[in-house]
Amino acid sequence: MKKLCLTALAAIALVGCSDNKEEEKAAAESVRGVTDSEIRLGGMHDLSGVFAAFSSPAVQVANEMFDEVNAEGGIHGRKIRYIVEDHAYQVPKATQAINKLVSRDEVFAMVMSLGTPHNLAAFPIMDRNNVPSILPLTLSKQMEEEGDFRYRYVFGPSYYDGVLKGINKLVDDEGIKNICVMYIPSDFGEEVNQAVNDAAANNGDLNLAESSSHRPDESDFTGTLARMRDAGCELVAVALPVRPIITVVATAKQMGWDDAKFMVSQAGFHSAVAAAPGGVTEGLYGVSPWEDIVSRMQDVPETEAWAKEYKEKHGELPSGAAVLGRVGAMVTINALKEAGPDLTTESFLDAMESLKFSDVVTGVDTQMSPTNHRAGSGIILSQVQNGIWEPVAELE
Numbered sequence: 340m341k342k343l344c345l346t347a348l349a350a351i352a353l354v355g356c357s358d359n360k361e362e363e364k365a366a367a368e369s370v371r372g373v374t375d376s377e378i379r380l381g382g383m384h385d386l387s388g389v390f391a392a393f394s395s396p397a398v399q400v401a402n403e404m405f406d407e408v409n410a411e412g413g414i415h416g417r418k419i420r421y422i423v424e425d426h427a428y429q430v431p432k433a434t435q436a437i438n439k440l441v442s443r444d445e446v447f448a449m450v451m452s453l454g455t456p457h458n459l460a461a462f463p464i465m466d467r468n469n470v471p472s473i474l475p476l477t478l479s480k481q482m483e484e485e486g487d488f489r490y491r492y493v494f495g496p497s498y499y500d501g502v503l504k505g506i507n508k509l510v511d512d513e514g515i516k517n518i519c520v521m522y523i524p525s526d527f528g529e530e531v532n533q534a535v536n537d538a539a540a541n542n543g544d545l546n547l548a549e550s551s552s553h554r555p556d557e558s559d560f561t562g563t564l565a566r567m568r569d570a571g572c573e574l575v576a577v578a579l580p581v582r583p584i585i586t587v588v589a590t591a592k593q594m595g596w597d598d599a600k601f602m603v604s605q606a607g608f609h610s611a612v613a614a615a616p617g618g619v620t621e622g623l624y625g626v627s628p629w630e631d632i633v634s635r636m637q638d639v640p641e642t643e644a645w646a647k648e649y650k651e652k653h654g655e656l657p658s659g660a661a662v663l664g665r666v667g668a669m670v671t672i673n674a675l676k677e678a679g680p681d682l683t684t685e686s687f688l689d690a691m692e693s694l695k696f697s698d699v700v701t702g703v704d705t706q707m708s709p710t711n712h713r714a715g716s717g718i719i720l721s722q723v724q725n726g727i728w729e730p731v732a733e734l735e
Contacts, residue, residue, distance in 0.1 A: 371468065372447030373682050378417045378675065381424075381446035383436045383461065384476075385453050388428035389555045389580035392611055393476055393660040394453045398423055399653070400664030401451065401671075408672055415680040419672075422446060426457055428555065433457035437464050448473050448687070451667040455479040455526035462486050469684055473691075474667045474714060476660075478605050478628075479530055483712060492670070492691055492707070494663065495628030495715040498527060498604045502534040502576055504734040505602055505626040505720050509574055510538070510545055513600070517548040519572035521563065521587065523579055524552045531578035531604050548572050555580055560587050564594060574600045581609050589619035600624060610658035613723045623723045624731075628715040629703055631728035632662050641699045659728075662701050669698060670705060670714055 372379040384394035398421075405419040413419065422444050424436035433454065440446050441464050449465060452458055453476035462485055465472060471490045475482050480497040509515060520535040522528035532550060539547040548570040551563045557579075564587070567575060577584055584607045591599065602624040603612070610633055612620055633656055636642040649657045670691075675682065677690035694707045705714045718734040 370447070370683050371445050371470070373417070376413075376417055378414065378419050378682070379444055379446045380419060380421045380448055380450045380671065381437075381440035381444060381452075381470075382421060382450050383424055383426050383433050383440070383452040383454070383457055385428040386423075386425040388426075389582070390428050390453060390476075390606075392581045392609060392658070393606075393663070396658055396660040397451055397453075397476060397664035397667065400649075400657075400661045401668040404665065404668035404672065414672065414675045415682070417682070419675075421450065426454070428454060428457075430454075430456050430460050434460050437461035441465060441468050441470055446470065447684070448671075450474065450671055451476050451663065453477065455481065455530075458482060459485060459526060466490065471684065471688060471691075473671055474663075476663060477527060479526055481526065488712065489688060492712045493714070494666065495605075495713050496718050498530045498578075498606065499534045501626035501628075501718050501734075502531050502578075502602070502604050503538055504718050505624065506535065506538040506574065506576065507542075508720055508732055508734055509600060509602065509624065510542065513573075515573045515600075516544060517546050517571045518574045518576065519547070519549040519551075519567045519570065520576045521551045521553060521560070521579060522577075523555050525555075527604075527606060528552070528578045531576060535576050553579060553583070555583075557583060558586060560590050561594070564591050564596065568594070568596045568599070572599055574602060577601055577603050577607060579607070581607065581611055584612055585615045585620060588623055589615070589617075592619060602626070608659050608721070608728065610656065610728070613728045614726045618726060620723050621726075625721050625723075625728060626734070627659065627719055627721065627728075628717060629662070629701060630719060630730050631659060631721060632657050632701065633727050634721070634729050635702055639699065639702070642701070645700045666698065666701055666703050666705075666714055669696070670694065 409418040426433040426436050448471045450473045455477045458475050466486050473492050474494050478498050482493050483491050522532045539545045549567045608625040608627040636646045674690040678686040692709045697704045719730050720732040721728040721730050
């Protein structure tokens with residue numbers, strides 16, 4: 340039954356009338372990126388640059404999970420559309436991408452966007468339009484601290500926390516006196532560099548012997564490693580892309596420098612690093628929010644089943660990047676379900692802050708709150724053993 344419409348005394352034209360269903364549809368369409376049949380999500384990724392090994396599998400797995408949900412009718416009748424733009428790990432391209440996703444595509448939220456400086460460049464545009472940041476593929480402290488905390492959700496503890504705790508553990512266990520760092524001069528690299536500097540500053544028995552900054556695409560580290568060997572480095576923290584990490588550790592071994600330890604942050608905790616040909620990364624340490632999937636599949640049947648299914652589809656075992664895609668998609672899907680059929684940004688953020696679920700495949704236990712926006716809370720120190728990241732200690 341149609342509602343009566345009243346005109347104001349000074350009105351010139353009649354105000355249109357609508358029934359309840361039309362009002363509900365109009366209300367849904369007034370929410371950015373949400374219609375009665377679709378939820379538009381955005382992602383800025385490195386699909387062709389130095390960190391493509393992280394973005395590509397994460398996007399692939401997330402899209403597969405979104406497709407499964409859509410095949411079952413979507414979430415409260417709405418299909419998920421994940422719109423991905425490639426920034427090739429270049430900030431100017433990321434700025435173009437976020438403008439397109441927010442202004443033209445009008446996405447509801449940004450999900451798993453890769454890169455610290457890229458996300459920082461996007462945040463002002465997102466914040467002006469109330470677009471949440473959901474589990475970006477970066478663990479910089481700034482992903483939680485820059486802007487409105489209500490709109491920030493991350494995978495786990497920061498690069499700074501992970502590297503600092505990893506260094507302290509190895510220093511205590513191995514009696515290390517001299518540490519060094521190799522990093523790219525981005526926000527990510529600088530954060531790892533700061534963790535190394537603070538580890539030395541906070542320990543009177545620990546000395547920062549050498550630090551070295553590198554281009555993301557650098558490939559020859561012979562000179563740097565020679566200086567670090569001469570400086571007596573016993574532990575080297577490496578904050579570089581995947582391929583250069585492998586090159587650094589392999590070069591050190593080729594030089595006969597096998598008495599130093601190397602450690603990577605969460606950004607280097609990738610199965611491709613552990614499984615590098617010839618076992619060149621054997622002994623390398625890494626920190627991460629959770630156990631490597633290849634290690635976990637040895638003991639957990641559900642993990643093994645998922646990994647085998649993944650290999651049948653893609654011809655290789657899932658990497659840590661695939662795990663990020665799975666966790667990112669699960670968090671997003673569960674929050675959208677909990678937000679209910681009357682989806683708004685506020686109902687979604689409320690759902691994120693009350694999210695609680697466990698995934699036996701990855702071992703991730705997510706329990707968020709208004710003061711905790713991390714999908715995982717732990718830090719695990721692992722070491723490459725026989726081509727696999729094997730956990731050696733829980734740091735938090």
